[in-house]
Amino acid sequence: SQTIHQWPATLVQPVGSPLSLECTVEGTSNPNLYWYRQAAGRGLQLLFYSVGIGQISSEVPQNLSASRPQDRQFILSSKKLLLSDSGFYLCAWERSSPLHFGNGTRLTVT
């Protein structure tokens, strides 16, 4: 069966520091991968998606970037965090829908 791993579960980082969140998927090949951000009391906002290695599409302009160095690895990064980057970040995968989510990373920028 397929599983998705996301880490770390929680992270507290100062403003201006770098960020790296990692997501890996097991049990499937060539998945479509997604990064979402969820603000408190709001829905999920799509940040990035990838249909293959090295292929990244950004949905909204922002302080974040994503990379897919391997088929089942998706990384969310930032060079310098802003206070507004705080939130709950979710990685997800799918092949012909529906989406399967990881357990998320709670990021607090202080």
Place this chain on the structure above:
Amino acid sequence: TQLLEQSPQFLSIQEGENLTVYCNSSSVFSSLQWYRQEPGEGPVLLVTVVTGGEVKKLKRLTFQFGDARKDSSLHITAAQTGDTGLYLCAGGYVKTSYDKVIFGPGTSLSVIP
């Protein structure tokens, strides 16, 4: 831009009561999913509906997709405390060679014992 609206935003009910939450859009979707999310965790898929007018049942949960595939409802019978969580609907559509979904803001359900 396609948008999904959900109502009510918050709902607090007593255990044993029935409830219905709604998901509405002005756009047509090829499929619609319902997810439940507990605090600090990722959303978990409950159901996918793809056919206009489709009704699916999952134990005490009944899901309906509107005839025009623009709206959906989730009805819970005899709610239990374990039903507490954030219920998200998500509309799917095909764009180029992959599917993307858009999410509603969710209904936060609290079932009080």
